[in-house]
Amino acid sequence: MSLYFSIVMPAYNEEECIEQVVTMWTSFLNNTFPGKETKLIVVNDGSKDRTKVLLDAIAPKIDNLLVVHQPNGGHGNAVVNGYKKAAELNSEWVFQTDSDDQFVTEDVIKLWEKRNDSNFVMGYRQIRYDAPARLVITRILKYTIFFAYGTFINDANIPFRLIKGSFLKKLLAQLPNPEPFAPNIFLAVMAKKAGQNTFDIPITHKERLTGTVSILRWKLLKVCIQSFKELLRFRLDLNGKVKLIKAA
Template identity: 70%
Template sequence: MSLHLSIVMPAYNEEECIHEVVETWVDLLNRQFPTENTRLIVINDGSKDRTGAILDSLKPKYPTKLEVVHTPNGGHGNAVVRGYHHAVALGSDYVFQTDSDDQFVTDDFAKLWAKRYESNFILGYRQIRFDAPARLVITRILKFSLFLIYGTYIKDSNIPFRLINGVYLKKLLEQLPVPTPFAPNIFLAVMARKAGQKTFDIPIVHKERLTGTVSILRWKLIKVCIQSFQELAEFRLELGSKVKALKAVDVKQPVKM
């Protein structure tokens, strides 16, 4: 049986908040889609704390709504892509991706959901962002790098708050570079925008992180920024063929509910 909506959520060392975050998003599925087949797919990316154990303890409570996938640590990007492939394999009409760090609110989901018939790829936008100063600087550099390399301006290309048509996501994943880039969500956003999708860039709430630790800081942050820039620059040569393939996709929207 296909799924109307899958929520993909990577998780790494979030034992302090994962229980509440899972319950909050499952509650949204139950409230907004009481008669639909929906799923929260959590990818436990090799957490070293109790995140995995907590997720397993929650599965009996939500047997039809929660799916937990345990994987060796491969980084946020790999976990996201793994979750996307899982959602596509389940036949999801729509796939929504968010993070497990409790920095987003479920109420904002409705803003993206309301636009689902107007675009196959919809992004949120952290208008007021609560992150370390270094991360904010890197985000600004990335924003202008995308404009410089691709002539495309996207307010928050790497945001973990996005809604994608399932059929369109499957085609996007087929065009994603191999091996998986450090920040695959950026590549998906660029391809979708260049292929003519209106991302909307909808303002959403971003909360201060109160639990856990940020895994990429200082020199490591600079290193991955350079890596991402190099990957994006190299991808420039392939973009034309990727966009052509995406434009050929015939996406039939699910029946309005």
């Protein structure tokens, strides 16, 4: 099986909006790519609410929906497993977003228009509706990446990115082992260092109206320190991995 376009979407405890979000994104695929093979790949990351039940109920009714259930491994792990599934299905293009209904489908076209100019195109949240602590950490992360790698990326961990399927396979092969907490950051850094223009296109970010943020306060600080340490360690391996990506 080969797909023209797939969307990777991790989900955790999103019972209040998951049906609406799935309908919105599968309709986007049908309307934007009529006649093409497309798929929304939702990775349920061990949700403790009714997310699993709701996904299983709607999956048989939506042809271009693929639901994958896994034990809770965290957002990053769910994203990577979604990417691997998209690669397994030979997706020509892979888009990644979240299931919390904070993005709009129309903005995908802004990235899609750049697909012939780059294998890795990203949005960035010009106006971001998140807790102040998250905003501060995002800014620190941006400058950490710049000083550590000499690479400036506006929103390195944004769940709004379009990747050429063949290029994604190369990136996944070079992800650090063990898997980092925030793999999307590492994918963005490797893509940029491999010569891709990420464009960093401003997109709409909406206020979260349902569910709860899973990482807050001290836990947020803890995982950010972990991510910073992983990024600093990755400096030693980056040049070699970029060479392999280019060679592949």
